[in-house]
Structure formats: C-alpha cells, structure tokens
Amino acid sequence: MNASQALDSLAFRAKVVRFIGWTFVVLTLLQVGLSGYIAFRPADEIVVTAGGSTDSMTQMFTLAFLSIGLAILWLLSALAFMIMALVWIYRAHANIVEQGVPMDHSPGWAVGSYFVPFLNLVVPFRAMRELYNRSHGEIPEHAHSGVDDVFAWWTAYMVGFFIQCALLFKLAVNELTNLIIYAPLWMEFALSSFVFLLFATAVLMLIKLVGAITEAQRSSAHVGAAFE
Template identity: 20%
Template sequence: MENLRPNGQRAKIAIMLIWMVLTIEIISILSDYLQYDLLQTVANGGQITTETATDNDLRQKIIGFIYLGVYVISGITFIQWFRRAYYNLHIKAATLSFTEGWAAGSWFVPIISLYRPNQIMKELYQETQRLLSTKNENYAQNLTTHFIGWWWALWLISSFLGQFVFRYSLKAETIEELITSTVASLIASIIGIPLALITVKVIKDYSEIEPLLYELNNGEEDQKIISDTDLQPIEN
C-alpha cells in the first residue's frame, strides 16, 4: 500500500504566495485609481504632461508584469497542493469520482475547467469528513463546504473579468475605451481581495484536518502488523 505524502509545506507555500497576490492586488487598485484619475482629467478637457503619462504607463506595466509572474507561480503552487491532497485521499478512499491527475488537469481543459475543479474540491472536503467521522472516534471537527461555493463563484467572476480586461485593453485606444478598461481592471482587483482571503481559508481549513488522515493511515498499518503477528504460530 502506498504511503500518504506530506502536504503541509505545499499548503504553506501556496498560502504565502496568495498573500503576495493579495498585496499586489491592493497596489494595483491604487495604481488603477491613479490612472483613472488621469484619464478623467483628459476626458474633462484637462491637460497632463507627457512625462506624467509616461510615468503612469511605466508604473502600470511594472505592476502588471509583477502581478502576472506572482499570479502564475501562485496558481502552480495551489494546484500542486490540490493535487497532493487529492492523491492522499485516493490512498484512503477507493470510491472517488475522478483520478488524481484530474486535480491538476481539470484546470486547463476548456469547459471542464468551469466546474470540475469545484467538484473535486467538494469531494475532497466531503470524503475526508466522511472518512474521519466513521473511522476516527476522536474526530469532532466539522469540515464544512460552505466557503467552497463562494470560492468558486469568485474565481469564475475573476477569471471572466480578467479575460475581458486583457482582451479589451489590447484594442483600447480612445479615452472612453481606456476608462472602461481601467474600471474593469479596478473591479477585477477588488474581487480578487475576497477571492484571495477565501482561498487561504479553504487551504487552511483542509490543511488543519489532513494530518488526521496520516494518523488514520498509521493506525491501520499498526493494526495490520498486530493482526499478522497474532496469526503467527507460537514456537516453544
């Protein structure tokens, strides 16, 4: 039988990077607001210097590049934690709905990515709760899926808004179009704040319970060793 693999460090790294994403989201909100203010000045007939416009563009590009890099790395570490958690659960539960590979692959398949990761996360919570409730008499905690629905809804909204901002900003040329793109970016960043907070909670909640699976696994192995020993004949 395969052994459960440690997942606590992956959870810590994923949470740390989500906090970094959250920090950059807040910085991005401030930067987008400054850009919005400049665009409104121009739209109302005001004047801004070329240096001011150049500095604004440079600031937005730097923040954008940093955000993209941290966001991608954060996504990778989250998926690594997610896949490892589902892998460990597979060792303990023989009736899961999907293979362990889907915990990573489902994020990248069109259409399926809109619902499959959510299904796996719910199953991760629910099946772990069921296993511990039935096999660990000392287990008294409640691993609720209440926040998972909010997590997934915010993730979908954030993803759709992000795609809109990216595509719209590429063709935005007029002041009105630039204002629309900036406002959409502001909204996306604001939504990113509760999304980050709930994602951290989802990881933390499961990570606090997951070690009990290790104890359950060890307990079963110890029991098996005892049972096998009892079956051996006693030599005189």
C-alpha cells in the same frame, strides 16, 4: 513516500500557497490603487523648459515604469500561485487516494480538468468539494454535499473570469473591427478593478480552503475518519 511524509509535504505546500497567495493579494491592491491614481489624477499643466524636459514628462515616465513593473510582478505572482495551488491540489487528492478511499476525481484529473475547455467551468469545483468533504471524514454519500467556502471560492473566480472575458471581447472588437464599444473611464476602471478584487477574493478563499483541508488531513481524528 509514507503517510507521514505525504502529510508533511502537503503542509509545506500549503505554506507556500499561503505566502504566494498573500503576495498576490497585496500586489492586486497596489495594482488597483495605482490604476485609479493614473486614471483620475488631475491633469498637470505641461511647461517645457529650455532643455526640453518637463516635470510632467518625468512623472509620466515614472508612473509608466511603476505600472509596467507592478503588472509584471502581478502576473508572475498569479502564475506562481496557480502552479503551487495545482501542486497542492494534486498532493491533497493523492493523500486520500493512497489510503484507499474511493474518489470520483483522481489526482491527475483534479489538476488536468483546469485546462480542459468548458469542463473547467464545473469539474474543478466538484473536485474541490469532494476533496473538502472526504478530508473532513464525510461518507461517500455526502462526498458532494454543499460547502459554503468552496461555493464562495468558485463563485468569486467564475464571476471575475466571465467579466474579464467580456472586457477582452470589448477590447478585441474595438481593435479588430470598425465598431467601437464605448464606456466611460469610470466604468472601465470600476469593472477592471472589480475583476481584480474578485480574483483576490477567490485567492483568499482558496487559501482558507487549503488551510482547512490540510489541517483536516493532518488531524488524527479527521484522518482516521476519512481513511476508514
């Protein structure tokens, strides 16, 4: 694959990342809205008819079906986004390395670090910051200079990740032990919604980074500076 083909491949992958990312964001907002409706909708009076069916039961099954279906779509979009984002990350790093530019993080390590416990709390952030700076023509001494968008992306993701871990820990304690950690319904909803919105924010910030890095590598001025 020559340099032109590599950049075209990167641009195509960026478009796919953007499409799936926006799909994920829309599904996230729908998920939060539906969860809020289910949690706080007024309790309906159940009147059983002679046949044993009720309007309330029909509504309950409809909401359950929508909730499960939306959850499945959300999980699929999250998985698809993660895969395509990693594919893009590999190609973006490879474009730099293939031009002979020294990088602290190889394409394989930039992707693989997401799956290594504890290291995945730091290395992906550093790799993305280096990729952004080197794609924009920064010299090696500035390869790890701070980038506001990278920091915002990683902060949103990390805060959401740790809150989600806390919620899962609470669930595990309640289900597997005799202890019960109680929280009001509104607090449960607020925390879970906050996590969803943080992940959506992280996806939006990553879409922005993908666009900026892809454009920087495709631009002849930036590419020339980065690959000197």
